[in-house]
Amino acid sequence: MKNSKIFKKFIEKNNLKNIICENQELKNYTTIKIGGQAKFFITPKSIQQLKLIYKFICKNLILHKILGNGSNLLISDNGFDGIIISLKNLKQKFIIKKKSLEISANIDAKKMQKNCEENGISGLEFLSGIPGTIGGMVRMNAGAFGYSIGDKISEIDILTEKGEIEIIKSENINFDYRRMKIAKNNFIILNTKISITKKSPKEVQKLYEKYFNKRVSKHLLDIKTFGSVFKNGKNYFAGELIEKCGLKGYKIGDAEISNFHANFIVNNDKAASNNVFELIQKMKQEVKKKFSVNLQPEVKFWGKF
Numbered sequence: 001m002k003n004s005k006i007f008k009k010f011i012e013k014n015n016l017k018n019i020i021c022e023n024q025e026l027k028n029y030t031t032i033k034i035g036g037q038a039k040f041f042i043t044p045k046s047i048q049q050l051k052l053i054y055k056f057i058c059k060n061l062i063l064h065k066i067l068g069n070g071s072n073l074l075i076s077d078n079g080f081d082g083i084i085i086s087l088k089n090l091k092q093k094f095i096i097k098k099k100s101l102e103i104s105a106n107i108d109a110k111k112m113q114k115n116c117e118e119n120g121i122s123g124l125e126f127l128s129g130i131p132g133t134i135g136g137m138v139r140m141n142a143g144a145f146g147y148s149i150g151d152k153i154s155e156i157d158i159l160t161e162k163g164e165i166e167i168i169k170s171e172n173i174n175f176d177y178r179r180m181k182i183a184k185n186n187f188i189i190l191n192t193k194i195s196i197t198k199k200s201p202k203e204v205q206k207l208y209e210k211y212f213n214k215r216v217s218k219h220l221l222d223i224k225t226f227g228s229v230f231k232n233g234k235n236y237f238a239g240e241l242i243e244k245c246g247l248k249g250y251k252i253g254d255a256e257i258s259n260f261h262a263n264f265i266v267n268n269d270k271a272a273s274n275n276v277f278e279l280i281q282k283m284k285q286e287v288k289k290k291f292s293v294n295l296q297p298e299v300k301f302w303g304k305f
């Protein structure tokens with residue numbers, strides 16, 4: 001890793017050794033259970049620590065990534081030669097106001113659902129069954145059934161590369177299909193303000209159940225996957241095109257194009273990142289050949305392939 005030495009010096013000087021792990025195995029931080037080691041893995045315990053580290057990393061142009069629940073990632077078996085920042089050890093925030101909910105980026109989908117059900121908070125039920133953290137969901141503008149989390153957001157707090165916290169109002173956020181943009185390239189989402197309505201806990205629970213049962217891919221929740229490989233287009237569903245190419249069940253090594261949903265790849269047990277990567281190329285090539293469509297990946301690739 002470039003600048004590895006100055007980073008180590010910075011860690012020692014600021015007594016940050018206890019929140020940093022060198023050569024951390026990453027596969028268990030992803031839902032597909034694939035990935036080599038990260039040169040450094042950081043889990044700040046306070047916003048102060050995060051500010052200090054992030055400012056340093058950005059100023060010194062050190063390669064880094066922000067990790068959520070790892071539900072949308074393919075990490076190379078050769079690992080990631082940079083710094084991974086995880087917010088999992090920061091204090092969690094779930095504050096209910098009259099018409100809004102303030103929620104920290106490190107709360108995961110299951111905890112959010114539980115809290116919403118218990119407190120009768122309605123508005124996010126369409127996310128039922130989608131794994132992730134709030135930070136990852138906002139960054140990816142996660143959604144289903146024609147709704148996306150971006151539709152519900154009134155503002156987000158971000159950490160800038162200068163180590164400052166800024167509030168970004170929804171009118172300054174461009175939410176698009178499975179992505180969001182603001183006027184900055186480097187930032188960490190810290191908190192999100194979401195518009196909600198109040199209902200009874202039972203009603204909210206029923207809505208979560210309804211959306212969960214509606215999910216065609218609900219049987220895929222217990223398997224090792226990162227969800228959809230490709231984004232859908234304006235006039236096509238990626239899964240339909242892949243299926244029409246006869247690729248369901250196609251395998252490379254221990255990686256397989258799901259028999260249940262052709263836009264999903266499953267790690268049957270010991271799949272290597274290259275097995276998955278080659279399958280993705282195969283899907284792309286066959287769809288291009290048959291339909292002249294250039295599929296665009298939804299999954300993020302970390303490391304070298």
Ligand SMILES: Cc1cc2nc3c(=O)[nH]c(=O)nc-3n(C[C@H](O)[C@H](O)[C@H](O)COP(=O)(O)OP(=O)(O)OC[C@H]3O[C@@H](n4cnc5c(N)ncnc54)[C@H](O)[C@@H]3O)c2cc1C
Pocket residue numbers: 031065066067068069070071072073087105129130131132133134135136137138139140141142143144178187188189190220221225226227228300
């Ligand atoms: C079984 C299954 C089903 C799925 N179904 C759906 C679905 O129906 N709809 C859908 O939209 N997605 C779906 N997904 C994909 C995935 O759940 C979403 O993309 C989710 O939003 C990823 O959140 P995460 O926390 O896991 O992010 P990660 O995978 O960890 O990261 C995704 C991206 O977000 C960035 N990121 C994460 N946290 C932050 C932060 N705090 N600040 C800035 N950037 C951040 C990462 O750097 C990365 O670029 C599915 C995945 C699986 C495994």
